[in-house]
Amino acid sequence: MHHRYSAALIGLLALGACSTAVDDDVAPAAGPARLDTLVVGVKMDPNDLLSPLSQSAFDLSLIDLIGAKPLKAEFDCELRFLPDYASSYSWSEDGKSLTLELREDLAWSDGAPVVPRDLSLLAELIRDPAVGSLRAGNLALLTPESPVLVDPRHLRYDFTAKADRTSMTANTTLLQLVPSHILGDPSVERAAIRSHSLNTTSPLSSGRWVMTAWEKGKSVTLEPNSKYPGPPPGLARVVFRIIPEYAARLLELQQGRIDLMEAVQVADADALVKEHPGIKLHTRGYRAQDYVGWNSIDPAAWKAELEAGKKPDPAKMPPHPLFANTDVRRALSMAVDVNRIIADALTSKASGKAYAVRSVSTITPELCATRENGITPLNYDPEGARAELARAGWTDTNGDGVIDRDGVPFRFTAIMPLGSARHLLVSAILQEQWKAIGVDAQFEAIAGGAMGERLRRRDFDAAFTGWSAGLWVDPTTVLGRTSESNFFSYQNPKAQALIDEGVRETSPARANEIWNQFQRIVYDDQPYTFLYWLDEIVAVNGRFENTDVGLISPFNKLERWTVAPDKVKYKQ
Amino acid sequence: MVAVAVLTWLLVEALPGDACTVVIDPDGDQATVAAMRAAMGCDAPAPVRFLIAMRSLVTLDLGMSISKHVPVWTLLVEALPATVVLGLSGLVIGHAIGLPMGVAQAVRHGRPFDLGVSVASLSVASLPIFALGLGLLHLGSALFPSWPLTGSPTPWLVPTVAERAQHLMLPALTLGLASAAGDARFIRGAMLGALRQDYVRTARAKGLSEARVVLVHALRNALLPTIALVGLQLPGVLSGAVVCESLFAWPGLGRVLVEAVQSGDAPVVLGVFYFFAALVAIGGALTELGAAWADPRIRLSE
Numbered sequence: 001m002h003h004r005y006s007a008a009l010i011g012l013l014a015l016g017a018c019s020t021a022v023d024d025d026v027a028p029a030a031g032p033a034r035l036d037t038l039v040v041g042v043k044m045d046p047n048d049l050l051s052p053l054s055q056s057a058f059d060l061s062l063i064d065l066i067g068a069k070p071l072k073a074e075f076d077c078e079l080r081f082l083p084d085y086a087s088s089y090s091w092s093e094d095g096k097s098l099t100l101e102l103r104e105d106l107a108w109s110d111g112a113p114v115v116p117r118d119l120s121l122l123a124e125l126i127r128d129p130a131v132g133s134l135r136a137g138n139l140a141l142l143t144p145e146s147p148v149l150v151d152p153r154h155l156r157y158d159f160t161a162k163a164d165r166t167s168m169t170a171n172t173t174l175l176q177l178v179p180s181h182i183l184g185d186p187s188v189e190r191a192a193i194r195s196h197s198l199n200t201t202s203p204l205s206s207g208r209w210v211m212t213a214w215e216k217g218k219s220v221t222l223e224p225n226s227k228y229p230g231p232p233p234g235l236a237r238v239v240f241r242i243i244p245e246y247a248a249r250l251l252e253l254q255q256g257r258i259d260l261m262e263a264v265q266v267a268d269a270d271a272l273v274k275e276h277p278g279i280k281l282h283t284r285g286y287r288a289q290d291y292v293g294w295n296s297i298d299p300a301a302w303k304a305e306l307e308a309g310k311k312p313d314p315a316k317m318p319p320h321p322l323f324a325n326t327d328v329r330r331a332l333s334m335a336v337d338v339n340r341i342i343a344d345a346l347t348s349k350a351s352g353k354a355y356a357v358r359s360v361s362t363i364t365p366e367l368c369a370t371r372e373n374g375i376t377p378l379n380y381d382p383e384g385a386r387a388e389l390a391r392a393g394w395t396d397t398n399g400d401g402v403i404d405r406d407g408v409p410f411r412f413t414a415i416m417p418l419g420s421a422r423h424l425l426v427s428a429i430l431q432e433q434w435k436a437i438g439v440d441a442q443f444e445a446i447a448g449g450a451m452g453e454r455l456r457r458r459d460f461d462a463a464f465t466g467w468s469a470g471l472w473v474d475p476t477t478v479l480g481r482t483s484e485s486n487f488f489s490y491q492n493p494k495a496q497a498l499i500d501e502g503v504r505e506t507s508p509a510r511a512n513e514i515w516n517q518f519q520r521i522v523y524d525d526q527p528y529t530f531l532y533w534l535d536e537i538v539a540v541n542g543r544f545e546n547t548d549v550g551l552i553s554p555f556n557k558l559e560r561w562t563v564a565p566d567k568v569k570y571k572q
Numbered sequence: 573m574v575a576v577a578v579l580t581w582l583l584v585e586a587l588p589g590d591a592c593t594v595v596i597d598p599d600g601d602q603a604t605v606a607a608m609r610a611a612m613g614c615d616a617p618a619p620v621r622f623l624i625a626m627r628s629l630v631t632l633d634l635g636m637s638i639s640k641h642v643p644v645w646t647l648l649v650e651a652l653p654a655t656v657v658l659g660l661s662g663l664v665i666g667h668a669i670g671l672p673m674g675v676a677q678a679v680r681h682g683r684p685f686d687l688g689v690s691v692a693s694l695s696v697a698s699l700p701i702f703a704l705g706l707g708l709l710h711l712g713s714a715l716f717p718s719w720p721l722t723g724s725p726t727p728w729l730v731p732t733v734a735e736r737a738q739h740l741m742l743p744a745l746t747l748g749l750a751s752a753a754g755d756a757r758f759i760r761g762a763m764l765g766a767l768r769q770d771y772v773r774t775a776r777a778k779g780l781s782e783a784r785v786v787l788v789h790a791l792r793n794a795l796l797p798t799i800a801l802v803g804l805q806l807p808g809v810l811s812g813a814v815v816c817e818s819l820f821a822w823p824g825l826g827r828v829l830v831e832a833v834q835s836g837d838a839p840v841v842l843g844v845f846y847f848f849a850a851l852v853a854i855g856g857a858l859t860e861l862g863a864a865w866a867d868p869r870i871r872l873s874e
Binding site: 199447 | 640836
C-alpha cells in the first residue's frame, strides 16, 4: 500500500491534462441496450463526495463518475483533454489565460441547470480556508479574481505567470462542479460544509451516473443519469460492494459475486488465469512505483525541532549518520538486484509475464516525452558496492559479518506498510541482498495512518514505500526543497533550479530537456533506491466488453462498457 | 466505564498521527492547516483532550467523526443492529455446538471421544479468529459455491430470508465455533461435577433411564452456571466481531472501529469502545439477573 500521498496524487491523476485542441471523441459506444450490472469490490466506504474535499482513491473514482467537470481527461502517452461541461477551450496568446466555452444543456440530478456559477463557487470553496480543501494548491497560480465570467457561455481563468499548460489546464479544469443552487446559499456555512449531506450521504449528480443508494458499510449503487445529454451508458447499474479484506474480495471474484477487482496480486493472477477462464485480466500501466527512500537528515534533530515548536528547515538540519553520503546510497542501490526482485516477486510463474519494470525516476515511463531520459541504471554489483562502502570507511573490522566505522555497525530499520504481501516478500529479498554486503537492515511494518505520520515527522532512517505518479511532470511535491512531502529531505540546488524552471516552461521540447536533465541529476544523487514501476492488475468478469481500464482510473471509460444480450447476468 | 474510558483514551493517544493529518493537506497554506487542526480539535493539549473524552462519557455527546463528518452516534446506531444480529447468532451457534459436545464429553469421560473432542476444541480455541474465519471462507466457498458468503444481501434486490441466512452463516459460524470450544469445556466440567452428585446417584438408583438422568437431572443443574458464562463471553464475542466483520464484510460496529483506528479517528474509536463497554456491562447485568431468576438459591444481595 502506498502512503496517503498516493491517494492525493491519484486524485490529481484522476484529474487529467492538456492539449490545445479538444477531442470530441467522447460519445459512448452505441452497443446493446442497458442490461446488466457491474459489481465492483472495494475496500471501504467513500468519505467525501464534494470535489474540494475528496481524498481517497475511491472518493475520486466515485465523484468522477457522478460529477461533470469542465474537461475530461484521457491518457495516451500524455494527458488529453476532452469536452465535458466545456465544449472547447482556448489559450490566450500570452499563455496566461484559459477560456472555456460552456454548454447549456447540463442539469443537476435534482433538475436545476448547471451554470457557470457552479464553477466559480468551486474555486471559492477550494480557496476558502474555512473549507480546508486539499485542492488549494491546484489554484495557486490563478489570479485572485479568477475565474471570470466573460459572458453566459464563456469563463476565463487568468494566471499570474506562464507555466506548463498541461498542469495549468489539469489543475483548473479537472475538478467536479459543485451545485451552487444549494451550496451557494448564504445559509450554508463554509466551515460546516464537510458535514453537509451533499458531502456525506446524498451527492447531486451532474455527470453520466447518479448515486441511487448508499448503504453504509455495504454498497454504493450508481445508475445512468437520465438528465445527462447524449447516449446513455451501456450498463444499467454499477454497484460498489464494500469488502475490506483482500482474501474475501478475491473469493467473491472467483465465485462470480463481484465482477471487478483492482490491485490483484501476481500470484493470484496466475491462479485466476488457470482456474477461472471466465475472468479476464487487464493491466493499467505503470502508475505506482516502489522504492526505498533514504532519510538524508538526522531524525533526532528534526524531532527536537518539532518538539520545540519550530518548523524544521532541512537545509539546517545535521546530516543523517548513514545516508547523507551519496556514495553510501549508491552502494546500497548497487547491492540490490532489481531484476531478480521483479523475476521472483512480480512475474507470473505461469506465463512469464512481468508485471513490473525497473524504475530510475519518479516520472512514470508512461509519459512518452520524458521516457528516453538517458539514464543507465546502476548495475547489480555487490563487490562494487562493498568497495564503495569501504572507500567511505565502512568495513567489517571485527568479522561479525556487519560492516562498521568507528565502532558503529552499519545497521538500520526501514519502515514499510503493514499488510502488503508485496512489501513483505520484497523486503526479505532486500534484506538478504544487503546482508551480502555486510549491511544489517531490518524492516518494520506499520499501519497506513501511522506510516504517513512517521514519514511526515521524518521519524525513520529509511522507508520502503512508494508513489503513485502524476500524469504530467511536476516533481515539486515529492522532491521540492520545501515540500512537506519531500519525506527524505532531498536537496540539490541544481535539481531545485530545474524544477523551478521546468514547471514554468511553456515549450514542450524545452520542458522535456529540463525534465530529462532533472531525472539524471536525481538518479545520480540516489535519494531513493529506485526499484520498479508496477503494472497493476485489474480482474474483470469476461462477460463485459469494451473494458478499457486505463491509467487514470479503471472506470474512466465506464460509459463504454457493455454486455452482449446473451451474457447478461443481472436482468433486474 | 470510567476505567474503560481512561484506558481507551490512553491507547488512542499512543497511536501516532491523527485523522487531521489525513483530512488536511500538510503542503497547504500553513495558517489554514493550523486553523483546520484547531477547529477539528487535533491540536488541543493532552489534558484538554482527556477532559473532552471524559465529558463525552458523562454527557453522552460523542462528537463528530473527523473522517466521516457525521455524528459518532449516527455511525454507532447505523452499525449496531448488524453487530447485535451477528453476536447473538454467534452465541446461539456456540451454545448449540458447545453444549451437546460438552455433555457428550462428560458422559464419555476419559474415552477416546472425550480426548478427541478436547484436542479439537483446544485447537479451534487456539486458532486466531482471522485464520479460523479465512479457513471457513475457503471451505464454504468450496462446499457452497453458489452461496453468497460475505457481505450483506445484493443491494438492488429484495433479499429472501434464506439469502440473509446465507450471508450470516459464515461470520456467525466463525464466532460460534470460537466460543463453542470454550462452551464445551465449561459444560464438560460442570456436567462432570453434576454427574458425581448424590441426586444423580439417587436418580439412577430409582431406575431412571441414563438419558433422563443425564439430560434432566444432571444437565439442568449444570446449565445454571452457563447463564453467567454468556455474560463472560460477551467481550470475546464483540472482539471477535471486530475481526469477523472485516473479514466477511459485515457492516457492524467492528468494521466502524477498524476503519476509525486506521484513519486515527479518535472520537469514533472512543465512541465504539464506550458502546462495547456499555454492551458488556448491560449484558453482564442481564445474565446475572437471568441466573438469579433461574436459580432461587442466588439472591442479588449476595
